[in-house]
Amino acid sequence: MPSVPVTDTAALGEDRLSAAELAAVRADFPLLARTVRAGQPLIYLDTAATAQKPSCVLDAEQDFYTLRNAAVHRGAHALAEEATAAFEDARAAVAAFVGADEGEIVWTKNATEGLNLVAYAMSNAAAGRGGAAAQALAIGPGDEIVVTEAEHHANLVPWQELCARTGATLRWIGLDDQGRVDTSDLSMITEATRVVACTHASNVTGAITPVDQVVTAARAVGALVVLDACQSAAHLPLDLHALDVDFAVFSGHKMLGPTGIGALYGRRELLEAMPPVLTGGSMVEVVTMSETTYAPPPQRFEAGTQMVAQAIGLHSAVTYLSELGMTALAEHEAQLTRALLDGISQIEGVRILGPTTAEDRLAVVSFAVADVHPHDVGQVLDDAGIAARVGHHCAQPLHRRLGVHASTRVSAGVYTTPAEIEQFCTQLATVRPFFGRG
Numbered sequence: 001m002p003s004v005p006v007t008d009t010a011a012l013g014e015d016r017l018s019a020a021e022l023a024a025v026r027a028d029f030p031l032l033a034r035t036v037r038a039g040q041p042l043i044y045l046d047t048a049a050t051a052q053k054p055s056c057v058l059d060a061e062q063d064f065y066t067l068r069n070a071a072v073h074r075g076a077h078a079l080a081e082e083a084t085a086a087f088e089d090a091r092a093a094v095a096a097f098v099g100a101d102e103g104e105i106v107w108t109k110n111a112t113e114g115l116n117l118v119a120y121a122m123s124n125a126a127a128g129r130g131g132a133a134a135q136a137l138a139i140g141p142g143d144e145i146v147v148t149e150a151e152h153h154a155n156l157v158p159w160q161e162l163c164a165r166t167g168a169t170l171r172w173i174g175l176d177d178q179g180r181v182d183t184s185d186l187s188m189i190t191e192a193t194r195v196v197a198c199t200h201a202s203n204v205t206g207a208i209t210p211v212d213q214v215v216t217a218a219r220a221v222g223a224l225v226v227l228d229a230c231q232s233a234a235h236l237p238l239d240l241h242a243l244d245v246d247f248a249v250f251s252g253h254k255m256l257g258p259t260g261i262g263a264l265y266g267r268r269e270l271l272e273a274m275p276p277v278l279t280g281g282s283m284v285e286v287v288t289m290s291e292t293t294y295a296p297p298p299q300r301f302e303a304g305t306q307m308v309a310q311a312i313g314l315h316s317a318v319t320y321l322s323e324l325g326m327t328a329l330a331e332h333e334a335q336l337t338r339a340l341l342d343g344i345s346q347i348e349g350v351r352i353l354g355p356t357t358a359e360d361r362l363a364v365v366s367f368a369v370a371d372v373h374p375h376d377v378g379q380v381l382d383d384a385g386i387a388a389r390v391g392h393h394c395a396q397p398l399h400r401r402l403g404v405h406a407s408t409r410v411s412a413g414v415y416t417t418p419a420e421i422e423q424f425c426t427q428l429a430t431v432r433p434f435f436g437r438g
């Protein structure tokens with residue numbers, strides 16, 4: 001079997017994880033020790049879909065259910081008090097991790113729910129809900145919403161639906177030749193634009209959007225900026241206040257945390273003006289048989305019994321990431337990105353989709369193998385114990401723009417080793433010969 005050397009480590013930063021630190025990190029993730037497909041070591045390269053969980057996250061959830069399980073914000077008993085304190089401590093920790101204030105973090109099920117929450121709140125405002133204060137968020141005919149061609153469906157379909165409900169118009173920013181969001185032409189952001197919703201980093205190409213340029217263009221016309229930080233939150237140091245966006249979303253399960261928890265960040269004055277979307281228990285002040293007044297944010301947007309164990313698990317995950325250091329982690333992953341691009345680009349008949357250089361991108365690399373369907377590529381990789389993702393990765397317009405229907409994607413995380421990338425590249429090199437294509 002040909003070996004594909006992974007050589008480009010010359011430009012490594014000084015802060016990256018040492019080999020000993022990386023070994024210690026891997027020991028924290030019990031799942032990584034298992035084998036798959038007839039006893040082969042697992043090489044998990046699907047972190048962009050969902051990250052594996054360190055023991056501290058598993059323990060935090062177990063401890064909650066073992067020792068403190070109670071509904072939050074409701075009971076007057078000792079367990080309820082402890083659970084509420086842990087739940088709110090988690091909010092404070094997650095807020096600090098993303099450079100926000102505690103009151104600006106609304107718990108959601110995931111990023112998708114956060115984006116839908118903002119879009120539905122805007123049409124509720126358009127329908128007159130939330131009174132005069134909410135009118136700043138109301139959208140209607142003549143208004144425009146701008147997205148990019150690089151969006152995950154989660155940051156596209158809710159805006160299409162908002163336009164369909166309100167009569168607003170959807171526009172989009174195109175991509176440049178490298179598959180990056182083309183900020184050299186932001187002419188679609190005009191006085192009619194009310195919202196610019198863009199991804200921080202693409203889940204297909206790994207490209208990082210120059211958010212500052214988008215924010216400047218949006219601010220110039222008074223539009224709100226909604227940032228999809230789903231891919232970036234666990235891979236780059238994130239400071240939402242410094243980025244100066246109005247809303248942002250992320251999912252806990254991509255950040256080493258549990259499934260079932262994510263967050264919507266909103267600037268405090270916007271959350272205060274925003275009408276609720278889900279209504280019911282826990283989000284109210286006074287309820288009579290005919291009407292209701294609502295609690296202040298963030299509780300206004302957290303109807304029903306909350307995902308307490310998951311919030312506590314996410315607290316543990318962001319503590320783990322912070323202790324490792326986001327700069328060291330980003331350096332480690334930059335090394336893996338260089339290795340991936342270097343290794344894949346040496347294989348004949350494989351085309352990297354998106355930027356082929358390591359600047360301003362994450363360790364998320366999608367590629368097309370000439371004359372081999374991505375599902376077949378995935379199968380050859382899986383036979384060697386390598387977990388990759390195949391399909392359109394919930395980004396059909398982006399794939400169409402890149403001239404393919406589907407692709408194979410590999411994505412690394414804090415626990416991924418350079419040796420794993422080398423093994424992946426070696427296995428990828430066998431795909432075309434295996435199918436008699438090269």
Ligand SMILES: Cc1ncc(COP(=O)(O)O)c(C=O)c1O
Nearest residue numbers: 110111112152154203230231251
């Ligand atoms: C860029 C991006 N945005 C949004 C989402 C949606 O995340 P979730 O399914 O956790 O809501 C994903 C998930 O893959 C993503 O990669």
